[in-house]
Amino acid sequence: MxxxxxxxxxxxxQNTANAHTAxxxxxxxxxxxxxxxxxxxxxxxxxxxxQQLNGLMQPTSGRVLVDGYDMNDKKQRAxxxxxxxxxxxxxxxxxxxxxxxADVSFGPRNMKLDEAEVKRLAAEALELVGLDPAEMxxxxxxxxxxxxxxxxxxxxxxxxxxxxxxxxxxxxGLDPGGRRDVLELIARLRAELGCAVIMVxxxxxxxxxxxxRIIVLNNxxxxxxGTPEQVFADTAELTEIGLDVPKPMQLxxxxxxxxxxVPDGLYTEESFIExxxxxxxHA
Amino acid sequence: xxxDITLGQYLPGNSAVHRxxxxxxxxxxxxxxxxxxxxEKMPAFIIIAAFILAVTLTARIPLNxxxxxxxxxxxxxPLMFLFNLLLVRKxxxxxxxxxxxxxxxxxxxxxxIVLRLSTLVVGTSLLTLTTTPIALTDxxxxxxxxxxxxxxxxxxxxxxxxxxxxxxxxxxxxxDKIQKAQLARGADFESGxxxxxxxxxxxxxxxxxxxxxxxxxxxxMAMESRCYHGGEGRTRMRVLKLQWGDLAAAxxxxxxxxxxxxxxxxxx
Ligand SMILES: Nc1ncnc2c1ncn2[C@@H]1O[C@H](COP(=O)(O)OP(=O)(O)OP(=O)(O)O)[C@@H](O)[C@H]1O
Ligand SMILES: [Mg+2]
Numbered sequence: 001m002x003x004x005x006x007x008x009x010x011x012x013x014q015n016t017a018n019a020h021t022a023x024x025x026x027x028x029x030x031x032x033x034x035x036x037x038x039x040x041x042x043x044x045x046x047x048x049x050x051q052q053l054n055g056l057m058q059p060t061s062g063r064v065l066v067d068g069y070d071m072n073d074k075k076q077r078a079x080x081x082x083x084x085x086x087x088x089x090x091x092x093x094x095x096x097x098x099x100x101x102a103d104v105s106f107g108p109r110n111m112k113l114d115e116a117e118v119k120r121l122a123a124e125a126l127e128l129v130g131l132d133p134a135e136m137x138x139x140x141x142x143x144x145x146x147x148x149x150x151x152x153x154x155x156x157x158x159x160x161x162x163x164x165x166x167x168x169x170x171x172x173g174l175d176p177g178g179r180r181d182v183l184e185l186i187a188r189l190r191a192e193l194g195c196a197v198i199m200v201x202x203x204x205x206x207x208x209x210x211x212x213r214i215i216v217l218n219n220x221x222x223x224x225x226g227t228p229e230q231v232f233a234d235t236a237e238l239t240e241i242g243l244d245v246p247k248p249m250q251l252x253x254x255x256x257x258x259x260x261x262v263p264d265g266l267y268t269e270e271s272f273i274e275x276x277x278x279x280x281x282h283a
Numbered sequence: 284x285x286x287d288i289t290l291g292q293y294l295p296g297n298s299a300v301h302r303x304x305x306x307x308x309x310x311x312x313x314x315x316x317x318x319x320x321x322x323e324k325m326p327a328f329i330i331i332a333a334f335i336l337a338v339t340l341t342a343r344i345p346l347n348x349x350x351x352x353x354x355x356x357x358x359x360x361p362l363m364f365l366f367n368l369l370l371v372r373k374x375x376x377x378x379x380x381x382x383x384x385x386x387x388x389x390x391x392x393x394x395x396i397v398l399r400l401s402t403l404v405v406g407t408s409l410l411t412l413t414t415t416p417i418a419l420t421d422x423x424x425x426x427x428x429x430x431x432x433x434x435x436x437x438x439x440x441x442x443x444x445x446x447x448x449x450x451x452x453x454x455x456x457x458x459d460k461i462q463k464a465q466l467a468r469g470a471d472f473e474s475g476x477x478x479x480x481x482x483x484x485x486x487x488x489x490x491x492x493x494x495x496x497x498x499x500x501x502x503x504m505a506m507e508s509r510c511y512h513g514g515e516g517r518t519r520m521r522v523l524k525l526q527w528g529d530l531a532a533a534x535x536x537x538x539x540x541x542x543x544x545x546x547x548x549x550x551x
Contacts, residue, residue: 110469
């Protein structure tokens with residue numbers, strides 16, 4: 001059963017002079033093991049929206065159902081929350097324990113599993129993100145590099161075996177190599193654990209590469225929703241709300257202007273390079 | 284969760300009261316406190332009340348803010364009132380019923396203490412309502428400057444206060460984010476006894492403390508790389524300068540004290 005978001009609205013500081021409607025009548029569903037990209041201008045409500053998904057914030061109106069559990073209901077919320085793994089933008093907000101291993105165990109331990117099971121899940125999660133479990137038994141999370149911290153934080157979340165992985169700008173502040181690593185890591189986690197992914201990102205290229213479906217938020221409303229082909233086809237609309245199209249598409253548009261016969265829908269680097277190879281051979 | 288905390292109570296504005304030099308305001312507040320303690324006869328509180336009202340209106344502060352200032356005293360005031368009413372055993376006995384004995388001096392004392400405390404708190408809250416915390420520390424630094432002669436670290440103290448004030452909203456925001464991150468990992472802050480709950484706060488407190496040390500380190504580095512070297516020879520972006528308004532305010536407060544003293548002598 002999927003995540004269902006129904007007519008969700010949220011107002012910050014309701015009933016005060018500073019009231020601000022951050023989300024307005026949002027509805028969509030997330031299918032099993034689907035990869036959803038969430039994009040939108042700064043302040044469009046992305047972070048607000050994903051915090052509603054696991055009930056960290058309750059909607060002003062509307063509701064979220066996670067596998068049928070109503071996140072507005074206090075009892076059902078705990079069950080729904082256990083299905084969702086949520087990674088915040090900065091790992092520094094999460095890491096706290098004396099060793100990385102203990103930190104990763106925090107989630108499974110909160111699930112009241114027995115000690116052997118906790119250890120097994122933590123070790124597996126560390127393995128999955130590419131950190132050595134034995135080494136992490138001694139290492140303090142505060143000794144890790146930025147990229148390693150992010151991996152450790154991700155491990156802390158996937159150790160809980162979530163059915164849905166919610167990621168708020170997981171690549172922020174990483175260099176291009178680090179971005180690619182994390183993106184590949186997410187794809188691998190999804191393949192191995194079979195979880196759905198909902199990822200917020202400011203990089204259209206990252207979204208174009210990974211997402212099966214894209215939700216475009218603008219001023220707290222859903223402006224577009226569809227496959228990357230559908231969403232990126234409408235360059236004018238994206239530009240209007242202050243977003244880009246992926247770089248290969250920008251390049252394709254420039255080539256078209258110069259009279260080259262470039263097909264539509266080349267929104268990833270790979271597809272663009274493949275087309276270019278064929279075009280050059282024929283020329 | 285933590286968003287409801289509002290810090291400081293400064294109400295932005297541009298009134299004559301807002302524009303006064305913070306040094307003047309601090310000194311006049313001290314004078315005001317002295318004035319309150321000079322009051323010996325009940326009717327003199329009318330003069331104080333008129334003064335508070337005049338300042339509030341000039342500063343364009345909604346009157347209900349004065350009541351809000353009294354909120355922290357909502358338990359202590361009635362308690363003080365009762366203690367004085369029941370325990371003072373002087374003057375004429377008015378009520379004598381069971382173990383309760385009320386004297387006229389007791390009634391007088393009870394009202395007196397309540398009036399004195401509330402005027403004290405309401406009056407001083409006018410200072411924080413009309414002055415930014417930064418201006419206040421600036422003013423304090425200037426006023427305490429003579430203490431430098433005895434090697435008291437005035438500038439350092441003021442800088443520490445300024446930095447602390449600057450970081451309070453940042454820390455609240457961070458605490459909120461950390462709390463959410465741990466909730467998402469199944470942390471439970473709400474059940475169990477006191478010890479269990481205190482322990483449950485550790486996953487929030489540790490990142491918060493680690494992050495504040497990081498902020499402190501980064502800030503120190505940023506300040507040093509911009510050649511900060513303490514108060515010695517440092518000039519200010521906003522130089523405090525006394526204006527005519529400061530003189531006027533001083534005269535008005537002086538008049539308040541004079542009015543209290545004279546009226547107690549000749550009128551009441
Ligand atoms: N705690 C808060 N109190 C009041 N308003 C808030 C709060 N948090 C966010 N907002 C407002 O809600 C709106 C949506 O914010 P949100 O953080 O969801 O945006 P976002 O799409 O995640 O932006 P970004 O890309 O910069 O992360 C913004 O206009 C913001 O100013
Ligand atoms: Mg955000």
